[in-house]
Amino acid sequence: MDSRTVALIRTTFKAVAAEEGGPEKLASSFYATLFTDYPHVRDFFPAAMDSQRDRLVKAISYTLDRLEEPNKLLPFLAQLGRDHRKYGVKPEHYVAVATSLKTAMRRFAGTEMWTDEVEQAWDDGLTVIAETMIGAADQEKTPAVWSGTVIESRSVLRNLTVVRLQLDKPMSYAAGQYMSVQVPSRPRMWRYLSPAVPANANCEIEFHIRSVLGGWVSPAIVGQTQLGETWLLGSPLGGLGVPRNTKRKMLMIGCGTGIAPLRAQIMSMAQRRTNPKVHLFVGGHYPCDLYDLETLSRLAVANKWLTVTPVAENDQNPWWYVDSGEPTPELPGLEPRITGQIGKIVAGFGSWADRDVQIVGSPSMVQTTKFRLMAAGTETKNIRHDPLF
Numbered sequence: 001m002d003s004r005t006v007a008l009i010r011t012t013f014k015a016v017a018a019e020e021g022g023p024e025k026l027a028s029s030f031y032a033t034l035f036t037d038y039p040h041v042r043d044f045f046p047a048a049m050d051s052q053r054d055r056l057v058k059a060i061s062y063t064l065d066r067l068e069e070p071n072k073l074l075p076f077l078a079q080l081g082r083d084h085r086k087y088g089v090k091p092e093h094y095v096a097v098a099t100s101l102k103t104a105m106r107r108f109a110g111t112e113m114w115t116d117e118v119e120q121a122w123d124d125g126l127t128v129i130a131e132t133m134i135g136a137a138d139q140e141k142t143p144a145v146w147s148g149t150v151i152e153s154r155s156v157l158r159n160l161t162v163v164r165l166q167l168d169k170p171m172s173y174a175a176g177q178y179m180s181v182q183v184p185s186r187p188r189m190w191r192y193l194s195p196a197v198p199a200n201a202n203c204e205i206e207f208h209i210r211s212v213l214g215g216w217v218s219p220a221i222v223g224q225t226q227l228g229e230t231w232l233l234g235s236p237l238g239g240l241g242v243p244r245n246t247k248r249k250m251l252m253i254g255c256g257t258g259i260a261p262l263r264a265q266i267m268s269m270a271q272r273r274t275n276p277k278v279h280l281f282v283g284g285h286y287p288c289d290l291y292d293l294e295t296l297s298r299l300a301v302a303n304k305w306l307t308v309t310p311v312a313e314n315d316q317n318p319w320w321y322v323d324s325g326e327p328t329p330e331l332p333g334l335e336p337r338i339t340g341q342i343g344k345i346v347a348g349f350g351s352w353a354d355r356d357v358q359i360v361g362s363p364s365m366v367q368t369t370k371f372r373l374m375a376a377g378t379e380t381k382n383i384r385h386d387p388l389f
Contacts, residue, residue, distance in 0.1 A: 001124055006067045008121035013064055016108045017057075026104055027053035034100035041096055044087045046188040048216060062387055063129065074132055076387070079237045081133030083180060085144035086190075086234040089137075094130040102126065146171055146233040148205060153225040156291045158320060159211040160257070161222045162196075165231060167203040175199070175264035176241020176358075178386065180234035181207070183217065185224050190234065191217045194360075196260035198268040205233075208257040208292075238386045240358060241265055251355040252280040253346055253369055258360035259292050265358075266299055266306060275305045279355070283311040283342035288321045293331055300333030309335040311342045343369035351377030359385045 016022050031049060035042045045052060066073040102122050106114045148165030155161050173179070175198040180190040196206045211222040240261060254262045259282050269275045284290050289312065296308045317323070338345050346352075346369065357378060359366045366385045374380060 001067060001128060003068070005121045005124050008118050009067065009125045010064050012105060012109050012113060012118055012122075013060065015113060016105065017061075019108070022108070023057040024053065026108055027056050029104040029107060030056065030101050033103050034096060037100065038093075038096040041093060044089070044093075044188070046186075046216075048189075051216065067125065075239070077129055077132040078136035079235070081136035082140045082142075082235045083237055084133065085137050085140065086180065086232070088144075091130075091134050094134060098126040098130060140235070142172070142235065143169060144235075148231045148233055150225060150227055150229050150231065151204075153227060155222075156208075157288060159222060160291060161209050161211075161225065162206065163209060163221065163225055164204060164206045165233075167205060167233070170201075170203055171199060171205070171233070171236070173199050173236035174241035175268035176261045177236040177238045178261065179236050182232040183221055183225070184229050184231070185220045186217045189217050192237070194257075194261035194264070196263050198264050198271075208260045210257045240360070240384060240386050241268075247276055249276045249355045250278045251346070251352050251357045252278060253283070253342060253357070253359045253361075254280070255283045255342060255361035255365050256289055258362075258365075259296075261360055262358065263292065263295065263299075266303075270299060270303050275303070277305050277307070279307045279309070281309050281311055281342060281346050283313075283345075283361075285313050286317045286321070287312045287315070287337070288317045290337075293334065294329070297331035297333050306333075307335065308333065310337040311345050312337060312339060313341055315339055341368075343372040347372040347376040347378075352382075353377065353379070355382065357383045359383065 016026055019025075031045075031053065063073065063077070066076070102119070105122065106119070109118070147168040149168075150163060151166050152164035153161060154163075173195065176194070178192050178194040181193045182188070182190050193207045193209065196208050197204070209218055209221045211219045241264070252262045252265075254260075262280060262282075266278065266280070269278070280296070282290060282292070282296065290310050293308075293310060300306045300308045343365070352373065357373065359369050361369070370383055370385070373383060
């Protein structure tokens with residue numbers, strides 16, 4: 001797409017999004033149009049659409065921000081195309097979505113802004129998106145979906161569970177990637193989870209899930225997962241685990257269950273003969289949130305290139321945490337725990353100019369940490385995180 005096309009698409013979307021309640025109204029109008037004009041498409045979506053509408057707007061914003069960066073946008077769209085195979089999506093469904101989105105945009109932009117040139121720009125942009133996704137899906141030879149049987153569900157905290165699955169067939173993914181998951185208690189509600197272990201010959205996979213207040217899926221997983229039940233998994237996504245330069249030192253920063261994709265990468269690296277130095281900061285609100293320190297301790301002891309620094313925002317655990325009363329085990333190989341906000345702590349060490357940086361956590365944690373590192377002198381090009389939606 002030329003710069004004029006990109007500018008027209010971006011300007012009209014931002015004008016609509018700038019209105020009060022604009023993004024929500026646009027998403028509601030889009031889905032109302034889609035389900036009215038193409039009722040058969042409704043079966044692809046969950047009954048509760050709140051989070052789906054939010055993800056739509058964020059996905060559009062992410063795409064539009066990268067229209068002039070095809071080296072970033074096209075691989076992202078290709079991954080989405082491969083992932084959408086799990087729904088049984090066909091080329092005609094892309095036409096339905098593009099037509100409905102354009103109708104919703106036209107309705108909110110108004111006749112003065114929505115000119116023939118703007119319509120042609122949107123046609124061009126949506127064609128590139130659809131063709132990239134369809135092409136990637138057609139070329140993909142891996143399964144559209146995997147099945148996994150729950151073989152372990154272990155409660156770590158009252159709001160955090162570790163689930164291990166036995167897959168029905170091998171899945172090849174880069175440690176650090178994530179995938180969409182559907183559980184039997186929440187049909188058609190796919191959620192993204194990151195494996196905490198690298199791909200392996202045993203076809204086992206492990207997820208760490210924290211219950212999100214007000215969420216639909218995570219509370220169901222934490223509270224209702226049963227041994228023997230079957231989960232469905234989509235194609236691997238994300239580029240966090242795809243190495244840039246295996247000789248360059250690394251800085252990893254993870255909060256809460258954000259440790260999962262970082263731990264998977266460290267486990268994968270531990271299988272190699274040589275590795276660059278890695279400094280991992282693992283954080284949480286309370287000391288009990290640092291739930292995986294025993295595993296990290298073993299990894300640090302076995303791999304001298306790994307440094308692990310625990311960080312907790314508070315010295316004391318919350319009122320609801322019940323201590324087992326057993327002596328706290330010594331964890332060799334770990335740096336002393338630091339109290340404070342993880343982004344501020346890490347940035348206080350300096351610019352990390354010699355490191356490739358990965359950040360995993362909540363969207364707010366990732367953004368705050370990224371801005372603190374940039375203010376400390378870390379180059380933006382050296383900082384990586386997956387899309388925050």
